[in-house]
Amino acid sequence: MNKRLLALLSVLVLASMVLVACGGGTPVATEAPAEEPAMTEAPAEEPAATEAPAEAMGTLKIVSSLPMTGSSLTQTQTIVNAMQLRLEQVDYKVCGGSYDIEYEAWDDASAALGQWDPAVETENANKAAADPSIIAYLGTFNSGAAKLSIPILNQAGPLAMISPANTNPGLTKADKDLPGVTDSYYPTGTRSYTRVVAADDIQGKVAANFVKSLGATTVYILDDQQLYGKGVADVFEATAAEIGLTVVGHEGIDPKAADYKALMTKISTSNGGAAPDAIYVGMVVDSNASQLLKDKVAIMGDNETVKFVGPDGIQTQAFIDGAGADVAEGAYASVAGVPFAELPASGQQFVTDYEAKYGPLTEPYSVYGYETMSVALRAIEDVCAAGGDPTDRATINAAVFAIKDFDGALGTWSFDANGDTSLTDMTFYVVKGGKYEAVGTFK
Amino acid sequence: MENTKKKFNLRRFAIASAVLYIVLLIGPIVGLDIPVIVESVKANPLQLVQFFIIGISNGAIIAIIALGYTMVYGIIELINFAHGDVYMVGVFTSLTVLSVTGTLESKDPGKIVFGLILALVIAIVVCAVLNATIERLAYKRLRNAPRLAPLISAIGMSFIIENVGLMWAAQAWLVPSFGTTGGASQKVFPDMLGVLFTSMGWDVNLLASSGLALRLTIKDLLVIILAVTLMTGLYLFVQRTRLGKAMRATAQNRDAAKMLGIDIDWVITATFLIGGGLAGAAGLMAGLYNNTAWWFMGFRAGLQSFTAAVLGGIGNITGAMLGGFLIGLLASFSDGYLNARWTNALVFATLVLILLFRPTGLLGEQTGQKA
Numbered sequence: 001m002n003k004r005l006l007a008l009l010s011v012l013v014l015a016s017m018v019l020v021a022c023g024g025g026t027p028v029a030t031e032a033p034a035e036e037p038a039m040t041e042a043p044a045e046e047p048a049a050t051e052a053p054a055e056a057m058g059t060l061k062i063v064s065s066l067p068m069t070g071s072s073l074t075q076t077q078t079i080v081n082a083m084q085l086r087l088e089q090v091d092y093k094v095c096g097g098s099y100d101i102e103y104e105a106w107d108d109a110s111a112a113l114g115q116w117d118p119a120v121e122t123e124n125a126n127k128a129a130a131d132p133s134i135i136a137y138l139g140t141f142n143s144g145a146a147k148l149s150i151p152i153l154n155q156a157g158p159l160a161m162i163s164p165a166n167t168n169p170g171l172t173k174a175d176k177d178l179p180g181v182t183d184s185y186y187p188t189g190t191r192s193y194t195r196v197v198a199a200d201d202i203q204g205k206v207a208a209n210f211v212k213s214l215g216a217t218t219v220y221i222l223d224d225q226q227l228y229g230k231g232v233a234d235v236f237e238a239t240a241a242e243i244g245l246t247v248v249g250h251e252g253i254d255p256k257a258a259d260y261k262a263l264m265t266k267i268s269t270s271n272g273g274a275a276p277d278a279i280y281v282g283m284v285v286d287s288n289a290s291q292l293l294k295d296k297v298a299i300m301g302d303n304e305t306v307k308f309v310g311p312d313g314i315q316t317q318a319f320i321d322g323a324g325a326d327v328a329e330g331a332y333a334s335v336a337g338v339p340f341a342e343l344p345a346s347g348q349q350f351v352t353d354y355e356a357k358y359g360p361l362t363e364p365y366s367v368y369g370y371e372t373m374s375v376a377l378r379a380i381e382d383v384c385a386a387g388g389d390p391t392d393r394a395t396i397n398a399a400v401f402a403i404k405d406f407d408g409a410l411g412t413w414s415f416d417a418n419g420d421t422s423l424t425d426m427t428f429y430v431v432k433g434g435k436y437e438a439v440g441t442f443k
Numbered sequence: 444m445e446n447t448k449k450k451f452n453l454r455r456f457a458i459a460s461a462v463l464y465i466v467l468l469i470g471p472i473v474g475l476d477i478p479v480i481v482e483s484v485k486a487n488p489l490q491l492v493q494f495f496i497i498g499i500s501n502g503a504i505i506a507i508i509a510l511g512y513t514m515v516y517g518i519i520e521l522i523n524f525a526h527g528d529v530y531m532v533g534v535f536t537s538l539t540v541l542s543v544t545g546t547l548e549s550k551d552p553g554k555i556v557f558g559l560i561l562a563l564v565i566a567i568v569v570c571a572v573l574n575a576t577i578e579r580l581a582y583k584r585l586r587n588a589p590r591l592a593p594l595i596s597a598i599g600m601s602f603i604i605e606n607v608g609l610m611w612a613a614q615a616w617l618v619p620s621f622g623t624t625g626g627a628s629q630k631v632f633p634d635m636l637g638v639l640f641t642s643m644g645w646d647v648n649l650l651a652s653s654g655l656a657l658r659l660t661i662k663d664l665l666v667i668i669l670a671v672t673l674m675t676g677l678y679l680f681v682q683r684t685r686l687g688k689a690m691r692a693t694a695q696n697r698d699a700a701k702m703l704g705i706d707i708d709w710v711i712t713a714t715f716l717i718g719g720g721l722a723g724a725a726g727l728m729a730g731l732y733n734n735t736a737w738w739f740m741g742f743r744a745g746l747q748s749f750t751a752a753v754l755g756g757i758g759n760i761t762g763a764m765l766g767g768f769l770i771g772l773l774a775s776f777s778d779g780y781l782n783a784r785w786t787n788a789l790v791f792a793t794l795v796l797i798l799l800f801r802p803t804g805l806l807g808e809q810t811g812q813k814a
Contacts, residue, residue, distance in 0.1 A: 071624075071627055074625060111609075112602075114738075222783075252782070253783050254783060256739075256742075258740070258743065261501075261775075262497045262498070262774070262776075263779070265779065266780075269487055273486070285628070294733075295733075317622070321620075321622040321631070322628055322737075324620075327631075
């Protein structure tokens with residue numbers, strides 16, 4: 001009896017593990033990236049056999065760590081696709097064919113949380129730190145996740161970490177209210193974290209000005225209590241006070257609640273018995289942003305009556321699909337950078353190539369994924385050109401920080417000493433007919 | 444005897460006043476600023492009623508799911524972790540039925556009503572069968588195993604079903620409104636009741652003509668009516684019918700019930716069938732009420748319902764209903780008058796407090812007698 005029991009249990013545990021593993025990749029596409037490099041690598045080996053002289057001296061491994069179980073998948077999948085597209089363009093080879101590139105897309109979310117999971121992200125960072133063939137860590141998507149992995153990777157070489165999407169200012173810039181916090185992320189004293197996207201000290205500021213320009217004088221702020229969401233909401237609040245936009249209230253929400261009707265009822269009379277002119281939400285789509293919008297519309301009316309504005313975390317089709325096109329109509333979201341149509345020629349080329357391979361592209365973060373991989377490849381090439389050793393993590397990291405006047409898909413830009421990009425454009429989008437449309441670019 | 448009782452009460456009184464003191468001291472940090480609350484109630488007394496309506500509607504859904512937890516626990520002392528996910532399957536089943544029958548696009552009241560009733564019936568059947576199948580597959584063999592074993596297999600089942608939900612939400616050919624963003628993102632459950640009412644020329648807000656600044660929508664009303672009907676039905680079923688009696692007997696003492704000729708296996712299967720059916724009904728209700736279908740929604744709903752069941756006294760059907768309504772109201776008032784950030788903390792702090800003074804829940808546990 002006991003043996004049978006044990007057998008049954010182990011079968012069950014195994015079955016659920018297998019299913020969880022499959023489930024993580026259920027939006028089937030996630031599994032593809034993990035396999036694709038292997039598939040594309042096969043042809044990559046062939047030329048090596050025919051062109052004997054360019055024999056590969058080794059393999060350099062690049063990994064990305066992004067949440068791929070949860071609503072953010074809509075965004076992260078396009079980032080991973082874009083990274084692969086960039087690698088395919090160089091045939092997974094660098095330094096004139098001397099090194100093969102191997103790429104793995106890691107998931108830092110778990111089915112148990114339905115969004116990025118601190119335990120998984122920490123595990124990913126430690127795994128990367130322990131694998132000497134990894135020379136660049138591309139990620140994370142969520143600022144809260146970056147906060148955990150930066151110190152780990154900083155002590156592993158340092159291993160260069162390049163993020164396509166983290167926007168929390170404190171990751172790179174010291175906050176005068178929190179002295180020493182930013183420095184504590186870099187125990188070795190050497191900076192090892194860069195990002196190709198403008199931070200929220202810019203996004204929050206531009207958003208407050210934008211809300212004011214919509215004619216709003218009162219605003220209610222909600223955030224998801226995460227590093228990113230609360231961070232951008234706090235910058236918004238501080239800027240609002242400076243420009244004379246009245247903040248009626250600022251609250252953190254429970255990102256897993258079934259509904260927010262009671263909260264919205266409270267907000268509907270919070271402005272001296274009436275509803276505020278606008279609601280600003282600092283959150284990602286995983287934090288139940290669609291439900292929040294649904295209940296806001298049900299209680300306070302459409303997005304014309306009470307404006308709904310959010311940061312880049314909700315600028316994704318998943319947000320619109322989750323709320324419904326009618327409900328989402330008129331909601332605003334900002335993203336760093338310019339709309340696809342205004343990208344430089346290389347950026348336009350990326351959009352064309354992407355759509356040819358993966359179909360229509362609407363997610364603005366895809367181009368940041370592409371740029372992140374470009375930066376990693378450029379750093380490797382620079383090291384090779386200077387006669388350095390591209391398998392050395394510290395050398396690669398120094399090369400990333402040395403990048404100046406980079407001519408990429410986003411335009412021409414440089415990293416500053418903190419690892420921030422020199423691009424500070426911010427574009428606002430509005431939902432029209434179930435899709436995001438650009439309304440304008442601000443600085 | 445009399446004396447010790449008095450002493451005991453005195454001690455309780457002392458503890459209660461200490462707790463009250465701490466609450467008043469620390470309360471303002473979490474937004475429990477009584478003067479401010481009194482002020483906002485005074486400024487808008489009707490809003491109090493509004494929060495009550497929202498709390499009761501949310502509580503009704505929690506209560507129905509809690510019934511499934513409490514019935515199963517009462518009979519086999521297992522926390523069926525997969526129960527919340529069965530409810531999620533209920534949401535997806537009813538949404539799929541509404542989509543396949545073309546109800547989602549329809550503006551014809553007759554067709555909508557028919558579609559909704561069909562969705563209710565199919566969701567109940569699917570979830571009942573699913574729940575009973577889970578019992579057969581994962582729990583039955585472990586009935587006499589240490590209690591941790593079925594608990595772990597319940598967690599496993601929960602993960603399996605969550606992943607079925609993930610796959611389901613990616614099937615846009617089945618429900619076109621799922622879109623192309625994959626199974627992980629939240630999906631819209633269209634507001635069919637709103638469409639139904641508008642198509643009949645009525646206002647969705649039943650109190651619109653009264654001139655009061657109050658919203659009692661058809662959604663609230665239907666959720667409450669359906670919940671109360673189901674709960675009363677279940678209560679009568681368990682108290683009055685033969686099978687109900689057999690269930691109570693099995694809950695009290697499985698072996699004795701067996702000796703008296705009760706088919707234990709069937710009674711347990713029936714319990715899972717009923718619990719699953721209720722979860723299916725709750726699924727349709729929640730879909731119509733919150734307009735969201737999400738593979739992850741079962742987790743939080745399960746946690747809240749389990750809390751409700753414990754709050755009311757696990758194994759106790761009336762207790763589960765009371766617990767559900769209480770949690771719904773607490774959450775609503777906390778969102779309304781305190782800070783939304785602290786709502787969960789408040790719900791669980793209340794649970795801890797109540798269990799401190801009444802360890803078996805508000806109405807007392809009703810589980811097997813231990814030898």
